[in-house]
Amino acid sequence: MFGTYLYRELSNRRKQTAIIAAGMALAIALVMIVNGVAAGVRDAQATVLASVYGVGTDITVTQEPIQPGGGEEGAPQEGPRFEFGAEDGDTANGTTALSQSSLTSGIGSSTFDADALTTALSLDSVAAATATLALSNVSFSGEVAAPTTTDTGETAPGEGTQQGGRGGPDGAGGSAFNVDTFTVTGIDVAGESVGPLTSVELVDGRAFESSDSDANVVILDTSYATTSSLTVGDSLEIGGEEFEVIGTVTSTSADATTASNTYIPLDTAQRVADLENQISTVYVQAASSTDIAAVQTALQTELPDASVKTQEDLASSVSGSLSTASDLVGKLGTWLSIIVLAAAFLISVLLTTSGVARRTREFGTLKAIGWSNGAVVRQVAGESLVQGAIGGVIGVAIGLLGILAINIAAPVLSASATATATTGQGAGAGGGGGGNRFGDAATTAAATTDIALQIPVTFGIIGIAVALAILGGLIAGAFGGWRAARLRPAEALRSVA
Amino acid sequence: MYELSELTKKYETKRGPISALNKVTLSIPTGQMVAIQGPTGGGKSTLLQMLGALERPTSGTVTLGGEELSAMPDSRLAEIRARTIGFVFQGFNLIPTLTAQENVETALAPLGLSNSDRRLRARAALEKVGLGERLTHHPAELSGGQQQRVAIARALVKEPKVLLADEPTGNLDEQTRDEIMELLEGLWRDEGLTLIIVTHDSAVAKRAERRLYLKHGSVTEKK
Structure with missing residues (x-):
């Protein structure tokens, strides 16, 4: 029943499903691209640093x-x-x-x-x-x-x-x-x-x-x-x-x-x-x-x-447009991701809770015919979770396309790491x-180079995207479920009588 | 079946408390068909909600089959509603996105039946109310009378002991009203149900074995 009901609801309320999924997809894609670019920039920095400090160096000691x-x-x-x-x-x-x-x-x-x-x-x-x-x-x-x-x-x-x-x-x-x-x-x-x-x-x-x-x-x-x-x-x-x-x-x-x-x-x-x-x-x-x-x-x-520095500290010694890109990703990209993600979550929560309000009689009826609070909450949360998952899948696809586009364009970043030479x-x-x-x-600079930015596609990035989609669905589902759970069947039926 | 003792229900409003039921004491034996009449705001629906374990009294007790409903936790009340009580509403209250069969199946979901059992019983219930050909229709594709038949099938598919109907013919024309009442009466007789109907319609009330009149929260027997 859960699956049938869920499928019917989502397929018959396509507009709401599409809005929630689209918002989530946009956020997920953006997070993927920003994370991917950050990883690409980190790789580029590591390449520059490795050319100066060697591969496998975790810490350098200088004076x-x-x-x-x-x-x-x-x-x-x-x-x-x-x-x-x-x-x-x-x-x-x-x-x-x-x-x-x-x-x-x-x-x-x-x-x-x-x-x-x-x-x-x-x-x-x-x-x-x-x-x-x-x-x-x-x-x-x-x-x-x-x-x-x-x-x-x-x-x-x-x-x-x-x-x-x-x-x-x-x-x-x-x-x-x-x-x-x-x-x-x-x-x-x-x-x-x-x-x-x-x-x-x-x-x-x-x-x-x-x-x-x-x-x-x-x-x-x-x-x-x-x-x-x-x-x-x-x-x-x-x-x-x-x-x-x-x-x-x-x-x-x-x-x-x-x-x-x-x-x-x-x-x-x-x-x-x-x-x-x-x-x-x-x-x-x-x-x-x-x-x-x-x-x-x-x-x-x-x-x-002595001055004891880790690779993370040393990354700050990389300058050039790579450094600018790093700053851009680290600040603007992160904040943009957070804002879009928060907006997507908010839209998801608002649409889910308003959906519950619109379906007051439906849930009141279900409770009247014997559905437990848990069953109603599971239904609402399940719908939100699937909406989030749909958004996540679309978002991952868009994100991968975005990453592919960046990798094909391969924007060139100049970078240099200072050394003693x-x-x-x-x-x-x-x-x-x-x-x-x-x-x-x-x-x-001891190592100055132009590096074509390449974004690595890792299971980590895809995992983060999927996890965020599920999280978004869970948050929306939790709010919607909480609201549905608070409905008392008699009041729900009376409110629409 | 039902024993109501000194049942009182008050609602808090901005203008002060309103007494919907005032020390109602009542006994409804198993298998009786009861009609409850009265003016709007007289407490009919509140009484039905008390009988249906949807509402808790402010004071007094409601006993169903020897179990006091007012003392039970919500989870137990939900279980009683799932197994013992069937509801039929004036507005049908079908889920618009589900088919007729799926709407009937929703009443079986809390019982933990297998998918195949659920489908078989839902089909049988719809055939019993004359909608065997409308299994895959959505509510919007059915007439008012057909929708109420689906609602009745949903109420009866779990084989309850009590059927509570709140203005079941309120949204129907006279011909359909009579069809629905004949259906309910037939089921009442065949299934041995306790049938309690809230209605404004005297023609419907006259079909009942017993008629109660509810005004200002107090019940009187109507001959």
């Missing part, structure tokens, strides 16, 4: 600069300084060719004691941890006018004074030089399951081996190798030492670059940069996702001066000779 000054742990590094002696360089035809490179932890970045890694590894619920040292290599190369000797014997470098027709390399008595900067990351060659190299794959050559721990070997990002015309077997000067290129890597994500231009063994990086026992980041993987908060707290307790090139000219310009040498 914020504490105050200007060099040498002290945690103190930010100053820019590289190049000093040339009077005898340095090769002088020919009135110009002196100079070249020097410096490996530092980069302007504004800081390092800390490698014992932090030991501390992290000693904690319960830490599955793996590794440390890296993010560095910046700045190379100065160029030609300057040969110094002239004054009467007092003092040398005035770079004054660009011309004598006897001598000129500088620009033909006008000035100087020209290049400043080339690339990022260097020192990593543990043991190949931990976390860290920046977990999100890259080998393109050419080989990966690090244990025997490379203190060797002058380097692996290049393919993009950097291409732009620098370097291949496996070539050599590259880092921090004034020659390194052999043993491999090239690319990001496992088709959209992203890797976190660094070059990778060298951690011990080598510490030695060449004169940062013995110093690291810049510890990458930590918790034993399970439920342990992340506890591990974060424990790390913060053990390393009070710097890049830049400068050139100076003129008689002053001191025009050393580091215009781009401030901290910039």
